[in-house]
Structure formats: C-alpha cells, structure tokens
Amino acid sequence: MLSVLRCALILSLLTNTTAAHALTAHALGAVGGDKKVYVCISRASVAYHTSPTCEGLGHCTHIVRSVSPDVARKLGKRTCFKCYPGVAARTALRPVASDGK
Numbered sequence: 856m857l858s859v860l861r862c863a864l865i866l867s868l869l870t871n872t873t874a875a876h877a878l879t880a881h882a883l884g885a886v887g888g889d890k891k892v893y894v895c896i897s898r899a900s901v902a903y904h905t906s907p908t909c910e911g912l913g914h915c916t917h918i919v920r921s922v923s924p925d926v927a928r929k930l931g932k933r934t935c936f937k938c939y940p941g942v943a944a945r946t947a948l949r950p951v952a953s954d955g956k
Contacts, residue, residue: 891921903927
C-alpha cells in the first residue's frame with residue numbers, strides 16, 4: 856500500500872492535475888486511523904500538524920490533507936514544533952525505522 860501512496864504522491868507533485876490529486880486523496884484515505892493530523896503535500900514540507908489552521912501550514916502553497924499520524928510519519932514528516940511543543944524537538948532528527956516504527 857505504501858508504494859501506491861508514494862506513486863500517487865509523486866504523480867500529484869509532478870503533474871499537479873485533478874486526477875493525480877484524486878488518486879493521492881484516495882491512497883491517503885485508504886490507510887487508516889481514527890486520529891487525523893494535517894500535512895502539506897509538498898516535497899519541502901517536513902512536519903504534520905494537529906490543526907489545519909496551524910501557522911506552519913500557512914506557508915503551504917500545495918494541498919493540505921488530513922491523514923493518520925502513521926501515514927504522516929511514513930511520508931517522512933515529523934511533529935510540528937508549534938503543535939507539539941517539546942515533543943517535536945525530541946523527534947525532529949530521529950531516523951525512521953525501516954519497519955515503520
């Protein structure tokens with residue numbers, strides 16, 4: 856499933872078409888979790904957020920999507936410094952394990 860997600864994200868970033876965005880949304884929505892966080896679907900984006908109105912997301916010029924925290928981490932995102940004070944500093948430079956944990 857992760858390879859489908861990566862392909863959809865790359866397609867979305869490269870083509871910027873409605874169909875690619877729909878595929879990305881479908882792939883992100885297919886990976887579950889009740890709790891949602893918000894990510895900017897951009898190569899330059901580095902964090903996930905608790906609110907779509909976070910100041911950090913205000914700089915996003917791409918699409919903002921709600922996903923589970925697990926999906927956000929699999930996309931290479933860390934916690935936002937503003938949304939997760941104290942936590943983000945500890946996780947910002949922690950490498951992601953190859954098994955996804």
